[in-house]
Structures are given as C-alpha cells and as structure tokens.
Amino acid sequence: MKYQNPIIYSDYSDPDVLSYGKGFFMVSSSFNYFPSVPVLYSENLVEWKVVNYVIEDIDLEIFNSVRHGEGAWAPSIRFYDGWFYCLIPFPDQGVYMCKTKNPFEKWSKPHLLIEGKGIIDPCPIWTDNKCYVACAFAKSRIGFNSVIGLYEVSLDLTENLSKDYKIIYDGHDNNPTIEGPKFYYRKGFYYILSPAGGVKTGWQVALRSKNVYGPYESKIVLMQSDTAVNGPHQGALIDLYGDFNYFLHFQDKNEYGRILHLQPVKWINDWPIIGDIKDEKLAGAPVMGGDYPVDIKTDFSIKTTFDFTKKEIFPLQTPARNKDGYKFDKGLILSCDKFDGNLSEYTKALTQKVAFKDFSVSAKCKLSFDKDTDKVGLIVLGTEYAYACVTKIGEKLFAQAVVGKLGDAEKVKESFEISDTEVEFMIKAKNSGGKLKYKLGICGKFFKTQFIAHKGRWIGARLGIFALSNENSKGFSEFFNFYQDKN
Numbered sequence: 001m002k003y004q005n006p007i008i009y010s011d012y013s014d015p016d017v018l019s020y021g022k023g024f025f026m027v028s029s030s031f032n033y034f035p036s037v038p039v040l041y042s043e044n045l046v047e048w049k050v051v052n053y054v055i056e057d058i059d060l061e062i063f064n065s066v067r068h069g070e071g072a073w074a075p076s077i078r079f080y081d082g083w084f085y086c087l088i089p090f091p092d093q094g095v096y097m098c099k100t101k102n103p104f105e106k107w108s109k110p111h112l113l114i115e116g117k118g119i120i121d122p123c124p125i126w127t128d129n130k131c132y133v134a135c136a137f138a139k140s141r142i143g144f145n146s147v148i149g150l151y152e153v154s155l156d157l158t159e160n161l162s163k164d165y166k167i168i169y170d171g172h173d174n175n176p177t178i179e180g181p182k183f184y185y186r187k188g189f190y191y192i193l194s195p196a197g198g199v200k201t202g203w204q205v206a207l208r209s210k211n212v213y214g215p216y217e218s219k220i221v222l223m224q225s226d227t228a229v230n231g232p233h234q235g236a237l238i239d240l241y242g243d244f245n246y247f248l249h250f251q252d253k254n255e256y257g258r259i260l261h262l263q264p265v266k267w268i269n270d271w272p273i274i275g276d277i278k279d280e281k282l283a284g285a286p287v288m289g290g291d292y293p294v295d296i297k298t299d300f301s302i303k304t305t306f307d308f309t310k311k312e313i314f315p316l317q318t319p320a321r322n323k324d325g326y327k328f329d330k331g332l333i334l335s336c337d338k339f340d341g342n343l344s345e346y347t348k349a350l351t352q353k354v355a356f357k358d359f360s361v362s363a364k365c366k367l368s369f370d371k372d373t374d375k376v377g378l379i380v381l382g383t384e385y386a387y388a389c390v391t392k393i394g395e396k397l398f399a400q401a402v403v404g405k406l407g408d409a410e411k412v413k414e415s416f417e418i419s420d421t422e423v424e425f426m427i428k429a430k431n432s433g434g435k436l437k438y439k440l441g442i443c444g445k446f447f448k449t450q451f452i453a454h455k456g457r458w459i460g461a462r463l464g465i466f467a468l469s470n471e472n473s474k475g476f477s478e479f480f481n482f483y484q485d486k487n
Contacts, residue, residue: 001297003046003262004289005229010302010355011257011460012038013250014074016123016182017045018084019239025077025103026236026248027054027086031458032063032071033317033351037088039077039103045238045246045262045293047300050315054086054098054107057321066319066345068406069457074180074234076123077103080131085157087113087122091138095122097157114151114160118142121234124157125183125190125212131155132212134192135165136179146171148181148192150213168214171196175205175218180234184244189270192216195233199252202231203283206272222247222263222274225285229261232286237265237272238293246293247274255382255436255453256354257460263287304355304484308332313350316482319381320347329478331365334467336374336475343466344385344406350482351381351464354429354436354453358487361427363465363479367397368421370475374467377402378425380438381462382454388425388440388447390418392475397421401440401447405454414447427463429453430487436461 012028026040026048035053042048055072063071075088083099086107090096094117096110114122114133118141124133131153139145149165171178175196184191192207204222209215224230235249247265250258263275263286275284306312308331327333332350339346363378369392377389384405390397399418404410420443428446429438436453439446453461463484467477 001292001295002289003292005261005287006251006259007046007262008048008260008302009256009357010259011353012040012260013258013459014121014180014234015236015248015250015260016074016076017236017238017248018077018079020079024238025084027075027077029074029458030072030317031069032067032319034063034321035317036072037075037086038315041103042300043294043298044296045240045248047298048302049300050302051104052107053315054088055110056106057323058096058110060090060093063321064347066347068344074121076182078124080126081155085124087124087133087157089120089122089135091120091141092117095119095133095135099157111158113153113157119149119165121180123181123183124153125185126155127185127190127212129155131157132183134168134181134183136181136194146176146178148178148194148207166213169207169216169218171205171218177202178205182236184237186244187270191237191272193235193237193247193272195231195235195249199233200230202233204232204235204247204249204274208270219271220283221272222249223283223285225283227286227288229286232261233258240293243267244272247272253460255455255461256357257455261286262293264290302355304352306482308479308481316350316352318348318350322348326350331478331480334376334465334477334479336370336376336467336469336473336477338470338472339468340470342404342406342408342410343379343387344381344404346466346468349379349381349464349466351462352482352484354461354463355484356486358430359427359484360429360487361425361463361482361484363425363482364423365425365465365477365479366422368476368478369397371469371471371473373470374473374475375469376467376477377465378427378440379464379466380427380451380453381464382456384454386413386440386451388427388442390423390442399442399445401449403451413449416445418443425465
C-alpha cells in the first residue's frame with residue numbers, strides 16, 4: 001500500500017508521536033482552543049483519528065476570553081513507569097504536566113511543573129534514574145531564542161529540581177531560531193531533533209552527545225531542497241521495529257495551518273538522515289510518499305461530519321474556555337447569548353479545522369428568535385473573516401454576508417430577506433492561485449461576493465457555527481448537523 005504526503009491536510013501543528021503496543025499516539029498544539037491538546041491514534045502512521053484531548057479545562061481565568069495565539073503550544077508525549085505523560089507549555093505561565101494510565105480515557109488536571117514566561121517546547125527523557133526536560137525559548141516572552149535549555153525534574157514530573165535551566169546548545173551561529181526539541185536515546189548517544197531557521201524557511205537539525213548536558217554535535221538532517229515542502233518544521237522521530245525509522249513533521253500552509261508529512265529515516269554514521277537521500281553526507285529532502293510503514297489498512301480519519309441529533313460533538317472546539325458545555329434537544333441548542341463586538345472575540349463559537357484542500361460545508365438549523373439583533377450563522381475564522389448569518393431586524397429575517405478582522409468593526413457586504421425559520425448555511429471553498437477562496441450561502445442561494453480565507457494567530461483558518469444577540473435574549477437556534485466534505 002502507498003501513501004501520499006501530506007498524510008493530514010489539516011492544522012495539527014508541532015506534532016509529537018509515541019509508539020506504544022501495536023499503535024501510535026500523537027499530540028499537537030491547540031493554542032487558545034478548548035478542550036486543548038488533541039490526542040490522535042494510528043495503527044499504521046498514515047491514517048489517524050482524534051480520540052481524546054489532554055486538557056478538558058485549565059484553571060486560568062484569562063482563558064475565559066479569547067486569547068489569540070496563547071494557550072497550549074507544542075506538547076510532548078512519553079511513557080514511563082506505567083504512566084503516559086504529556087508536557088504542555090503555556091508560554092505566559094509555564095510548563096504543565098498531565099498524565100494518565102490510558103490515553104483514550106481522562107487525563108489528570110494540569111500540574112504546573114516549571115513556572116515562568118517563554119519556556120516552550122518541553123520534552124522529557126529518563127536516564128540513570130533521573131529525568132531531564134529539554135526546552136526552547138520564546139523571544140517574545142523571555143527576550144531571547146536560538147538556544148536549547150535543560151531542566152532536571154523529579155521522575156514523576158511533579159517537581160522542578162533545577163534552580164534554573166542550563167543552556168546545552170547555542171544555535172546562533174549555525175542554527176538560528178532552533179526550537180522544538182524532542183529528546184531520544186540510541187546506542188550510547190542522547191539525540192535532540194529540532195527545527196531551525198524559522199517555520200516557513202527552516203530545516204531539521206539533529207544534535208547528539210554522549211552526555212545529557214553535552215557538548216552536542218549538530219548536523220542538518222532534512223531540508224526543503226528542490227521540493228515544495230517549505231520548512232520542513234517541527235516533528236518527531238518514531239520508534240518502529242526497534243529503531244527510529246520514521247519522522248513526522250509539519251509544513252506551514254498559511255490558511256490551511258500546519259499540515260503533516262511522514263518521512264523515512266536512515267541511520268548513517270549514527271545520524272538520522274531523513275527523507276530522500278541523494279548524498280549520504282548531506283541532509284535528506286522531503287519525500288512525496290511511500291509504502292505504508294505498517295502494512296495494514298484502517299478506517300481511521302479525522303472526523304469532519306456531525307449529526308447533532310445523535311449528540312455528536314467531539315472533537316469540536318471553542319476559542320476559549322466553555323465551562324457550561326452544550327445542551328441538546330432534537331439537535332444542538334445554541335443560545336443567542338449577549339455579545340456586542342467583533343465575532344473573532346466570541347468565546348462560544350463551535351469550531352473545527354479546515355480538513356481538505358477543496359471542500360464544502362453545510363449546517364442545518366431551526367431558528368427561534370426573540371429580540372432584534374438575534375443572529376445565527378456559519379463563519380470562516382482568521383485574522384480576517386467572513387460569515388453567513390440570519391438576523392432579526394424588526395419583524396423580518398434577513399440573510400447577510402458579513403466581513404470583519406481582528407480589532408476592527410464588521411461590515412455587511414450583502415443582505416436579502418428570507419421567510420423560512422429552518423435554514424441551511426453553506427460554504428463552497430476551492431484553492432485557486434495559491435489562495436483558499438470561498439463563497440457563503442443560505443438556503444441554496446450563494447452570495448455574490450467571493451472571500452479569501454486567512455490564517456489565525458499561529459493557526460490555520462477555522463470553520464464554526466454560532467448564535468448571539470446584541471441584547472439579553474431568550475432566542476436560540478437548534479442545529480441538526482454540521483458537515484465538512486471534500487470536493
């Protein structure tokens with residue numbers, strides 16, 4: 001069986017992968033979206049499904065509002081002494097730890113392991129009855145970057161034993177902006193796999209040392225070369241058949257987010273050279289595909305269709321904490337909660353990632369409006385955004401296409417009157433000229449305006465449904481489904 005890259009055309013940035021039993025667990029960033037840190041599962045490294053979230057909620061009141069680009073950055077997942085551990089950096093608070101006996105079931109509440117701003121991309125390793133955590137640094141928070149630090153922590157990842165980090169590698173000269181360290185041990189060497197050079201234009205670096213504190217040698221092991229795979233950025237070595245034979249990484253694709261590629265690994269002179277190797281002394285280049293690493297076929301996929309009449313809602317997310325959850329009757333009830341502002345700041349939009357290069361979206365609902373300004377719709381979120389909605393003005397209902405951007409007032413682009421209270425929202429999206437272009441529609445009629453999707457802050461565009469009002473209202477909508485399908 002053959003696979004084609006990207007294996008996931010969706011925004012699962014900063015992936016880390018753990019081999020366990022007959023399968024593989026992956027975690028990735030979720031930033032300000034809740035629940036946080038998706039857990040994906042695969043049996044062949046090609047077909048994946050979302051099976052859980054590590055963080056259901058976190059007791060940080062700042063995430064009661066939308067904090068674009070903050071929240072859960074690049075996590076790591078490891079297994080030690082009967083426990084699955086996940087380290088999650090919140091760049092303004094510190095590094096949190098969650099653990100579980102079973103990744104398919106509930107994880108422990110976040111425990112603050114390392115407190116401080118700008119400590120990112122943590123990854124643990126256990127050796128000689130000690131535990132160490134490698135990390136990188138966010139210049140926007142701590143004032144510097146381009147180095148890898150090391151902490152010593154307790155074996156159960158509950159206590160920081162270091163007074164401060166120790167710098168174990170400085171990449172300023174040869175590997176600027178080095179970050180995202182992933183820690184491994186193989187045949188007498190400690191290895192750290194890290195991206196350097198920036199998200200859009202960088203490369204993969206392998207560091208190795210006989211001592212966990214270094215000094216570390218460095219070698220570039222994967223570059224874009226003459227391929228179209230820019231970056232290639234942060235990822236994970238994967239243990240398969242007793243060695244680290246594969247590497248999963250992301251590629252930044254703007255409004256699509258950070259999509260995932262799978263690369264073979266060949267060990268040459270104890271260096272992991274990744275991808276297509278034309279010269280064994282040089283870095284590899286990304287491959288466009290290959291044979292399945294594990295020769296089995298599954299029906300795993302990222303869920304993009306939801307039947308709310310069956311209470312299907314996992315793995316949809318909100319852009320802030322949603323402690324109240326959702327109510328169901330014949331479908332999903334979204335109340336027209338009071339909100340008067342830019343929709344990019346609305347905490348209760350229910351969203352999913354863009355999952356295909358070209359796609360269609362539909363969402364059917366029944367409207368039960370109460371006040372003027374009650375509004376229900378379907379949105380494509382980003383730093384600039386557009387949505388189709390139905391709103392009540394006087395005693396009439398109007399379908400509208402509305403545009404907005406972070407920190408600015410929204411504008412109605414088109415509007416027409418409708419009479420039905422049962423409506424279907426629609427999106428038709430296609431990649432054209434390197435841009436994701438789309439049209440919005442309601443009840444079988446598309447607006448004339450064509451919109452361009454925009455990425456969010458560190459994330460791709462997102463699709464979502466919402467209900468709100470500018471005043472206190474008893475209005476609501478009952479959504480019956482939410483479908484995103486490949487064109």
